[in-house]
Amino acid sequence: MxxxxxxxxxxxxxxxxxxxxxxxxxxxxxxxxAERAGVTKSTFFRHFPDKRELLVAGQETxxxxxxxxxxxxPDSAGPLAAVAAGLERASGVMGPMNRELAPRLKAAVxxxxxxxxxxxxxxxxxxxxxxxxxxxxxxxxxTAALAxxxxxxxxxxxxxxxxxxxxxxxxxxxxxxxxxLDELRAASASLT
Amino acid sequence: MxxxxxxxxxxxxxxxxxxxxxxxxxxxxxxxxAERAGVTKSTFFRHFPDKRELLVAGQETxxxxxxxxxxxxPDSAGPLAAVAAGLERASGVMGPMNRELAPRLKAAVxxxxxxxxxxxxxxxxxxxxxxxxxxxxxxxxxTAALAxxxxxxxxxxxxxxxxxxxxxxxxxxxxxxxxxLDELRAASASLT
Numbered sequence: 001m002x003x004x005x006x007x008x009x010x011x012x013x014x015x016x017x018x019x020x021x022x023x024x025x026x027x028x029x030x031x032x033x034a035e036r037a038g039v040t041k042s043t044f045f046r047h048f049p050d051k052r053e054l055l056v057a058g059q060e061t062x063x064x065x066x067x068x069x070x071x072x073x074p075d076s077a078g079p080l081a082a083v084a085a086g087l088e089r090a091s092g093v094m095g096p097m098n099r100e101l102a103p104r105l106k107a108a109v110x111x112x113x114x115x116x117x118x119x120x121x122x123x124x125x126x127x128x129x130x131x132x133x134x135x136x137x138x139x140x141x142x143t144a145a146l147a148x149x150x151x152x153x154x155x156x157x158x159x160x161x162x163x164x165x166x167x168x169x170x171x172x173x174x175x176x177x178x179x180x181l182d183e184l185r186a187a188s189a190s191l192t
Numbered sequence: 193m194x195x196x197x198x199x200x201x202x203x204x205x206x207x208x209x210x211x212x213x214x215x216x217x218x219x220x221x222x223x224x225x226a227e228r229a230g231v232t233k234s235t236f237f238r239h240f241p242d243k244r245e246l247l248v249a250g251q252e253t254x255x256x257x258x259x260x261x262x263x264x265x266p267d268s269a270g271p272l273a274a275v276a277a278g279l280e281r282a283s284g285v286m287g288p289m290n291r292e293l294a295p296r297l298k299a300a301v302x303x304x305x306x307x308x309x310x311x312x313x314x315x316x317x318x319x320x321x322x323x324x325x326x327x328x329x330x331x332x333x334x335t336a337a338l339a340x341x342x343x344x345x346x347x348x349x350x351x352x353x354x355x356x357x358x359x360x361x362x363x364x365x366x367x368x369x370x371x372x373l374d375e376l377r378a379a380s381a382s383l384t
Contacts, residue, residue: 120309121312142349143382147383186384188338188383188384191338
């Protein structure tokens, strides 16, 4: 992929989140987003089908990495260890830009039912990616479904911790997510 | 032949699901739904804000009943026992009409991204209702969040079993949901 292409994509996401924050999601047009990002509308549409999809950009990449990490976990790994491997792999793609945008992105989603719906479907997709990968490893139902839900909860909780925490250079998303998974494992034990 | 007596609200839901099945969600208008149900458009809008909300009708009632059942569970009940009480209370409102419509409703949702998104947000709302009610009982985080997710999984799995199963008169939704919750409890124990 050309370097300038990746730059345009990032600039579009930043411009969109800025505009959503300034004037609201509904009032923001694709034309405005492209203008703010310094690209043409056709460049916008090469990257995203519409302004809503822009906010869940990366869903397919995350799903793929979660599934790959789970598939490639050692045979000896139990369901939660495999989920941890998937989470670790997926969290590698979330960098400083994601962290910097996170609070404004969260505010934009909180202010728009349409974005909340899209965000909820993203969660369903990520959970399904993990559950399907676990089933492919031979994890029985409903254990696979439950482990997929635990993985999603860990991802969301770890991401929130990371996004809201201090900005230390060594503070990786993966650490927050794996800590959250450990807490959920302990909570799960306390329930049964 | 329907075995239940339908008021305007129920007739609207049935008409909508029929039309979505026949011609798709996008092509169906509020005017067509009202006409098929034999009511005026203003009657439609007295019951639902738009055609999408029609398909998640009952979300608020379900949330309220889940929360009430959890709140009123005995003090001695642990988190999952409280969730079971909430699920039992909520499942009481799902009757023969829900069961009869379920397969077509499922097909309509499967065919429309817009409905999948709305359905996903409904799941988030029901989970939040359970989690909040558990926190109010003093269940710590993240145990409450996890128990809420288990409750939602049990609801969805039990509902699917009930909707797809044989139509015995004694076959109550609550039984399927509580069985699913037991299976998830066992799966949870196997994970930890």
